Amino acid sequence: xxxxxxxxxxxxxxxxxxxxxxxxxxxxxxxxxxxxxxxxxxxxxxxxxxxxxxxxxxxxxxxxxxxxxxxxxxxxxxxxxxxxxxxxxxxxxxxxxxxxxxxxxxxxxxxxxxxxxxxxxxxxxxxxxxxxxxxxxxxxxxxxxxxxxxxxxxxxxxxxxxxxxxxxxxxxxxxxxxxxxxxxxxxxxxxxxxxxxxxxxxxxxxxxxxxxxxxxxxxxxxxxxxxxxxxxxxxxxxxxxxxxxxxxxxxxxxxxxxxxxxxxxxxxxxxxxxxxxxxxxxxxxxxxxxxxxxxxxxxxxxxxxxxxxxxxxxxxxxxxxxxxxxxxxxxxxxxxxxxxxxxxxxxxxxxxxxxxxxxxxxxxxxxxxxxxxxxxxxxxxxxxxxxxxxxxxxxxxxxxxxxxxx
Amino acid sequence: xxxxxxxxxxxxxxxxxxxxxxxxxxxxxxxxxxxxxxxxxxxxxxxxxxxxxxxxxxxxxxxxxxxxxxxxxxxxxxxxxxxxxxxxxxxxxxxxxxxxxxxxxxxxxxxxxxxxxxxxxxxxxxxxxxxxxxxxxxxxxxxxxxxxxxxxxxxxxxxxxxxxxxxxxxxxxxxxxxxxxxxxxxxxxxxxxxxxxxxxxxxxxxxxxxxxxxxxxxxxxxxxxxxxxxxxxxxxxxxxxxxxxxxxxxxxxxxxxxxxxxxxxxxxxxxxxxxxxxxxxxxxxxxxxxxxxxxxxxxxxxxxxxxxxxxxxxxxxxxxxxxxxxxxxxxxxxxxxxxxxxxxxxxxxxxxxxxxxxxxxxxxxxxxxxxxxxxxxxxxxxxxxxxxxxxxxxxxxxxxxxxxxx
DNA sequence: CCGACTTTGTTCTTTGTCAGAACATTCGTG
DNA sequence: CACGAATGTTCTGACAAAGAACAAAGTCGG
Numbered sequence: 001x002x003x004x005x006x007x008x009x010x011x012x013x014x015x016x017x018x019x020x021x022x023x024x025x026x027x028x029x030x031x032x033x034x035x036x037x038x039x040x041x042x043x044x045x046x047x048x049x050x051x052x053x054x055x056x057x058x059x060x061x062x063x064x065x066x067x068x069x070x071x072x073x074x075x076x077x078x079x080x081x082x083x084x085x086x087x088x089x090x091x092x093x094x095x096x097x098x099x100x101x102x103x104x105x106x107x108x109x110x111x112x113x114x115x116x117x118x119x120x121x122x123x124x125x126x127x128x129x130x131x132x133x134x135x136x137x138x139x140x141x142x143x144x145x146x147x148x149x150x151x152x153x154x155x156x157x158x159x160x161x162x163x164x165x166x167x168x169x170x171x172x173x174x175x176x177x178x179x180x181x182x183x184x185x186x187x188x189x190x191x192x193x194x195x196x197x198x199x200x201x202x203x204x205x206x207x208x209x210x211x212x213x214x215x216x217x218x219x220x221x222x223x224x225x226x227x228x229x230x231x232x233x234x235x236x237x238x239x240x241x242x243x244x245x246x247x248x249x250x251x252x253x254x255x256x257x258x259x260x261x262x263x264x265x266x267x268x269x270x271x272x273x274x275x276x277x278x279x280x281x282x283x284x285x286x287x288x289x290x291x292x293x294x295x296x297x298x299x300x301x302x303x304x305x306x307x308x309x310x311x312x313x314x315x316x317x318x319x320x321x322x323x324x325x326x327x328x329x330x331x332x333x334x335x336x337x338x339x340x341x342x343x344x345x346x347x348x349x350x351x352x353x354x355x356x357x358x359x360x361x362x363x364x365x366x367x368x369x370x371x372x373x374x375x376x377x378x379x380x381x382x383x384x385x386x387x388x389x390x391x392x393x394x395x396x397x398x399x400x401x402x403x404x405x406x
Numbered sequence: 407x408x409x410x411x412x413x414x415x416x417x418x419x420x421x422x423x424x425x426x427x428x429x430x431x432x433x434x435x436x437x438x439x440x441x442x443x444x445x446x447x448x449x450x451x452x453x454x455x456x457x458x459x460x461x462x463x464x465x466x467x468x469x470x471x472x473x474x475x476x477x478x479x480x481x482x483x484x485x486x487x488x489x490x491x492x493x494x495x496x497x498x499x500x501x502x503x504x505x506x507x508x509x510x511x512x513x514x515x516x517x518x519x520x521x522x523x524x525x526x527x528x529x530x531x532x533x534x535x536x537x538x539x540x541x542x543x544x545x546x547x548x549x550x551x552x553x554x555x556x557x558x559x560x561x562x563x564x565x566x567x568x569x570x571x572x573x574x575x576x577x578x579x580x581x582x583x584x585x586x587x588x589x590x591x592x593x594x595x596x597x598x599x600x601x602x603x604x605x606x607x608x609x610x611x612x613x614x615x616x617x618x619x620x621x622x623x624x625x626x627x628x629x630x631x632x633x634x635x636x637x638x639x640x641x642x643x644x645x646x647x648x649x650x651x652x653x654x655x656x657x658x659x660x661x662x663x664x665x666x667x668x669x670x671x672x673x674x675x676x677x678x679x680x681x682x683x684x685x686x687x688x689x690x691x692x693x694x695x696x697x698x699x700x701x702x703x704x705x706x707x708x709x710x711x712x713x714x715x716x717x718x719x720x721x722x723x724x725x726x727x728x729x730x731x732x733x734x735x736x737x738x739x740x741x742x743x744x745x746x747x748x749x750x751x752x753x754x755x756x757x758x759x760x761x762x763x764x765x766x767x768x769x770x771x772x773x774x775x776x777x778x779x780x781x782x783x784x785x786x787x788x789x790x791x792x793x794x795x796x797x798x799x800x801x802x803x804x805x806x807x808x809x810x811x812x
Numbered sequence: 813c814c815g816a817c818t819t820t821g822t823t824c825t826t827t828g829t830c831a832g833a834a835c836a837t838t839c840g841t842g
Numbered sequence: 843c844a845c846g847a848a849t850g851t852t853c854t855g856a857c858a859a860a861g862a863a864c865a866a867a868g869t870c871g872g
Contacts, residue, residue: 001807003610003640004433011450012423014830020418020812027410038820044417047861075819076867204409215411232638234409239744241777246741253660261774335652338645368667371647401407406426406808420859444849453832481848482838
């Protein structure tokens with residue numbers, strides 16, 4: 001039950017049913033590809049004539065294409081329909097604290113080529129660098145295929161409407177508009193988004209075909225900070241100030257270690273990668289000491305994880321404590337949003353077999369109901385490049401999204 | 407950007423634009439009443455002919471009615487349209503721990519008559535009692551007006567689809583189906599809903615005409631427990647298990663007092679009315695002692711509030727501590743959902759002038775951004791009967807909700 | 813090999829709504 | 843009292859949805 005906003009509604013016209021049904025059809029093909037017109041007609045409960053009509057338009061638009069006919073037990077052999085993905089390209093860019101990743105993918109997120117370079121914080125240097133690299137990538141691998149846009153993923157708050165980066169502390173960016181100069185430099189539409197939200201979008205829109213895709217879930221990223229992309233009713237929750245999902249700064253204790261946010265005992269000071277590495281090194285965690293200590297120590301979270309996997313007791317213990325606090329944090333999410341699942345991303349997921357029992361036990365101990373205790377917690381490995389997949393989703397998803405009416 | 411759920415979509419038909427535009431029209435009348443056809447045509451950017459056609463259908467349905475013509479500076483005098491509310495009745499029922507309230511209202515929530523009786527937990531006795539009382543109310547005040555349904559508000563989790571009360575600890579109900587027997591007894595549709603959600607629905611659907619109605623907010627109820635109704639994008643968030651919004655059991659400290667939920671240091675053990683009264687009495691709070699102590703002490707939360715308003719230091723202090731913790735709890739809501747406003751309901755709001763500065767200060771100290779710190783916190787007085795208004799909204803809102811497509 | 817049957821896909825006709833023009837109504841004004 | 847201006851109604855054309863009829867392309871059994 002949704003309330004109509006009488007200040008910004010979209011009135012239906014004579015072509016509205018067409019728009020809606022085209023979009024439903026497109027999504028049915030996406031999720032059941034390959035699929036025949038007759039099967040689509042059955043699923044949509046419309047006549048085959050209508051399907052012919054609608055598919056013709058989508059094929060003309062270049063959204064679908066016809067494949068071969070396939071065998072059928074009897075009767076005329078159906079002609080299969082596919083979503084056009086392989087010759088529609090997307091540039092996904094993931095800007096992180098130390099490195100920036102650029103990936104050329106097709107429309108469904110398959111990687112074609114990837115590059116990395118040291119992150120450049122200065123916009124005046126970054127944009128030309130991106131410009132040459134993107135042009136090279138497209139010249140080398142683009143062939144005759146068209147690039148449909150750029151998805152830029154940033155570790156910080158992004159304004160959904162303008163695409164401005166409101167605040168990205170790791171890059172020192174505040175109210176930075178990278179969208180406009182990049183669009184001018186490359187002549188392609190640029191979509192900018194916060195990393196956890198982009199990861200959530202990838203999960204929702206680029207799931208493996210056939211897999212049940214959740215429409216109510218939370219994607220929690222564990223890296224230098226803790227972020228979350230919240231999806232409710234198949235829609236991302238941004239909140240009034242684009243700052244929804246800051247579960248990293250929910251306090252677990254009133255008197256815990258100080259946090260950069262000004263609070264104390266935030267989830268982040270117990271479970272961020274910085275905190276885990278500090279714990280491994282046997283040092284008290286504080287944001288200041290962590291920044292100073294870690295680079296000099298030469299120990300990274302990946303190192304801690306691999307030592308834990310190798311069985312080193314100190315590393316295992318450090319991760320166990322992280323898991324316990326993470327479980328406490330996730331149970332806050334379960335209590336407040338009751339999602340159908342929680343996806344956890346970040347380097348520590350490589351050691352998921354060690355973490356999971358502890359996380360689950362912690363959640364079970366704190367859950368209000370049995371069903372809440374059983375909320376699936378799903379790891380996503382860093383090797384799947386979730387942020388870059390998110391970049392692709394930023395460009396491709398809008399073309400599959402539900403039209404907005406009323 | 408919403409994802410289409412390909413397992414449960416609603417296909418558009420030839421009548422879809424009509425359905426959508428009828429609903430937009432109805433809502434425009436609701437919010438701008440009285441309003442003429444010509445004005446509606448301008449607001450919807452359609453021809454006046456279309457408006458005549460659509461309003462004729464709504465008038466035939468009994469959703470609108472024509473009022474008098476009014477003066478205009480020049481030209482033909484416009485004929486005003488109104489939403490039919492005064493002769494469409496709703497029975498709102500609020501079942502609470504000690505008392506049950508029944509209110510007969512019109513469609514927009516105006517009270518016509520009200521009754522109270524001691525709550526009966528036994529369903530076999532409760533349903534006949536409600537049956538006779540509702541029949542009497544309708545016979546006395548109903549006149550020739552039609553009652554459109556019953557909105558039943560319950561302190562506990564309710565399954566959105568079946569209307570079953572899954573768990574209402576204050577009433578000792580577990581998987582209780584009150585909807586079916588009540589519908590059979592009275593021959594009217596019955597809508598059952600959890601109290602904080604019902605309050606949120608009332609806020610969204612029965613706001614004063616002209617007031618800006620929020621579509622992203624959280625309604626927090628402070629009573630024997632802490633509950634919350636979460637509204638995102640104009641839709642209530644129920645979560646997988648109808649247990650979203652349990653902010654009352656978010657822990658503020660890891661080692662605080664035990665809570666009934668099995669956790670420790672939950673928001674509820676610091677800010678519920680039981681906790682506040684215990685604090686006033688100078689007793690350590692625990693759920694068991696509170697239940698035992700409070701009835702014998704004879705002190706209620708209303709008493710503590712009125713003593714605080716009279717300036718009694720102990721009462722003022724008890725409420726200040728509650729306010730401090732409540733501020734901490736609300737800042738969790740702000741961080742995780744970033745709503746455009748938070749509405750606080752419950753007896754303690756009578757002392758809002760004392761509470762507000764403390765709550766605001768606590769939120770400001772914990773907020774991540776200036777805008778988050780400025781999130782409006784709005785009190786709703788118990789004297790406005792928010793739960794009963796919620797009961798009315800349960801019946802009337804569905805008739806104004808946006809149709810679901812794609 | 814051929815006709816009966818089955819299923820897919822296309823084309824054509826009917827139906828009903830949207831959209832906009834034309835028209836009727838009702839007021840103020842010179 | 844004609845005229846302009848605004849509101850409200852009616853009429854007509856255009857066009858998409860719905861569904862029937864038809865064409866296409868296969869299997870199967872005799």
